[in-house]
Amino acid sequence: MMSELLDRLVRDFGVTDITERPPAITTLKVSKENGERLIRELRDREGFTHLNFIACTDWIEDGIFRLIYMLHNYDSKQNLGVHIDIKRDHAEMTSIHTLWAQAWTYQRELREMYGIHFPGSPRLEEDFCLEGWDAMPPMRRDFDTAKYSAERFGHREGRVSLVPRDHMKVQLYPNRGGDES
């Protein structure tokens, strides 16, 4: 049944990169233009009535964000992950809050953490986790969190970080200066 569905999706929506991950996850990739249409079709016709989550991965080397919409079918117990690549600069994606009301919470989070815009999504510009954030969205990989933390919050004098391996060598072999041989 699943392979029939996948064949049809390839024909109608041009999905690519179909990967079966047993026992119950299948992922596929679709273009940004067909994304919302495909998800709507899966929800209305194919029984994938539940949205598990929307996630995002920052593929900075390829210059893309990969959005992952994980859908669930209660009848066949199948999970279907829809991967959609969007450009990193001026990232924008069609909102699916009309399909699932809970999607706008995910989209709000994605806007805050990655700076992806979802036109029409309710309360998108409101703060979600970060209040009064004034820097680059923090989950982007070019955001330097250690530098930001040092500038904004400072560091207390006297803090040391020990590499466990080297530290334990000195602890175990104090007479040999940490040389285990």
Add this chain to the structure above:
Amino acid sequence: MKKTPSTLSTLENAGLSAEDQLLFSNARPRPYEPYPIKAIEDFANWARANSLWILAFGTGCCSIELRPLMTARFDASRFGVAGRPTPRQSSVFIIGGYVSVKTLKRIVRSYEQMQGPKFIIALGSCPANGGMYFDSYNTINQFDLYLPVDLYVTGCMPRPEALLGAILELQDDIKAGKCDGANRYIEHFDEYKANQKKVIKDWNMPDYNW
């Protein structure tokens, strides 16, 4: 006699709209002055030390340790410790672990609403120096920049025994009259407030939450 080193006699409350400024007090907090007779102050301190009421506000993962503290095994009520649901009734604020910027705003707001005398115990390594979240974009690294800390408990995370030890030590300090964190906060109010406003960017509450 302690004095407030300030340039302005009232607070600006610049974070509030003109409409809201009429609704909130702009008075400066005043430091606590001990009784002139030492015996009475000592008696008051003894009473304070034996009725430490903890604000039930878990700010991070270390506050998990507050639950066993109150139950039968460790039973902190032996020492007069009780949990309170509101800052207006509590005298001890236990900072339970890491403090995110969003939480810091609520902590400041709760702490200022507590009635004096009030004490802060900072639990775990995160309030001391950032702990394992030292490079996080959203957690502060030195809690005592923002609020005065009376006692630190180190560990990641400290066991309830350590917390009990801290409570006993806090009691001794209070009896000896050494816990003056709340006064320190008021004397250096402008510095603390400047530090708080440096990290809390959307300051939309009064400068002092009476």
